[in-house]
Amino acid sequence: MTRAATDVPAHGRFVVVPASYVFLLRDGATAGGATGGATEVLLQLRQGTGYMDDHWAAAAAGHVEAGETAPDAARRETLEEIGVTDVDLRFVTAMHRTRHDLAIDERIDFFFTARSWSGEPRIVEPAKCAALRWCRLDELDDLPQPVVPHERVVLAGLHDGTIESYTTFGF
Secondary structure, three states, rough: OOOOOOOOOOOOOOOOOEEEEEEEEEEEEEEOOOOEEEEEEEEEEOOOOOOOOOOEEEOOOEEOOOOOOOOHHHHHHHHHHHEEEEOOOOEEEEEOOOOOOOOOEEEEEEEEOOOEOOOOOOOOOOOOEEEEEEEEEHHHHOOOEEEEEEHHHHHHHHHHHOOOOOOEEEE
């Protein structure tokens, strides 16, 4: 399927939709119960959004609004979706992605991690999030399934240290 002529904005220019994602990271517990174990990432189970429902995804993510920077959107989304503030964001990658088989706008996704924040992550929007779960980043094959495909690419790059500052998906 190709993009229909009616999908092109009146100005005739290509449209890219920006979004910000936040992966909260923490040191997991060791066998003795102390922290310092394997890195864990907080994932949410999406529901009721119409996009990738029943998939595991970043704990917080959403579109960048007009006049808003990607980091500001990331901070806003962490408050709106999981109720945490003072998020110490670290930029990971900008991902340019597309799906040639669907008539959708192309996307630019800004991925951040955070190891420090205020508050306890919790489900703030239960109509959109069925569950939150801390998962070991070093056990990618044991993550709950399915994981949003383009987000899994970033998780794999975080795990093995190969993530680049610019990535693509779907080209």
